[in-house]
Amino acid sequence: MNIFVTGGAGYIGSATAEALLKAGHSVTVYDSLVTGHRQAVPEGAKFIHAELSDTLALALALKEEQYDAVMHFAAFIEAGESMKDPAKFFRNNLINSLTLIEATVKAGVSRFLLSSTAAVYQSSDEPLTEDSPLGPTNTYGYTKLAIEQSLDWYRQIHKLHYAALRYFNASGALPGRGEAHQPESHLIPRVLQVALGQAEYAYIFGTDYPTPDGTCIRDYIHIADLVSAHILAVEALAERDKLIYNVGSGHGYSVREVIDTASEVVGRRIPVKEMPRRPGDSARLVASSEKIRRELGWQPQHDNLRDIIGSAWEWHRSHPHGYE
Secondary structure: OEEEEEOOOOHHHHHHHHHHHHOOOEEEEEEOOOOOOHHHOOOOOEEEEOOOOOHHHHHHHHHHOOOOEEEEOOOOOOHHHHOOOHHHHHHHHHHHHHHHHHHHHHOOOOEEEEEEEHHHEOOOOOOEOOOOOEOOOOHHHHHHHHHHHHHHHHHHHHOOEEEEEEEOOEEOOEOOEOOOOOOOOOHHHHHHHHHOOOOOOEEEEOOOOOOOOOOOEEEOEEHHHHHHHHHHHHHHOOOOOEEEEEEOOOOEEEHHHHHHHHHHHHOOOOOEEEEOOOOOOOOEEOEOOHHHHHHHOOOOOOOOHHHHHHHHHHHHHHOOOOOO
């Protein structure tokens, strides 16, 4: 296949682009480099440096070649920030995504894969299925749900086949490829920055949640397993016009458990600072990924938290300043 990958200079997008190339597909990466890194774009991929809001550049890029699918990873991802600056997320995540979807249809591309999120769901004490109640608690989750719903109208009106993968805390690293956000707010890399002496504390936002240790519980999935799910889904769109899947390990770990496990991995205690709850955080988000396992044969290979953190630690130790 010939695949157009937006956000292909970011953490998940670049890893997916690399895996697509290794599988023999052709890849064009389209990225603004606002949060991505040129060094993360895999060798062998064509690179276009442009904004999704640049409608002319986007239209020309999509019509330059005949693409089989668009895989969309370009978005702002910080849930906490989305509650402070919602307009930023509406403009980039929602409006720019609609611009991309419209350009995809006009270019005659028939398949579209959206990198979505578990943040579209309400918090639940039970593992979340694709039929669990929707109810984003932050602007970030709302923008992703709005894109999913928009895609379904394009499916009905323009016959655009689409997949939405709702995933749960992509984590870990691949050889030479890992998380490099500036600033970093994701729990695992933030904790490892403390271990490297780049930050003073690992922060716990909220210690009074209705969970066993009072901290939020999340499902963590290794980047390699997430990438394999994306490739299976985009291939399946040749036969299916709509796919919505949860992608997670099925295991829930609290913030304290993650910090304690990271302390074991690095061999020393990670200092912690407890803070009030952040607006927009859910108490518990854990996936049931039975549907994608059953329908596409997806099987995670790295669902052990210690192994996930261990791979991330290898990346951060060897790349203490990310791709710089």
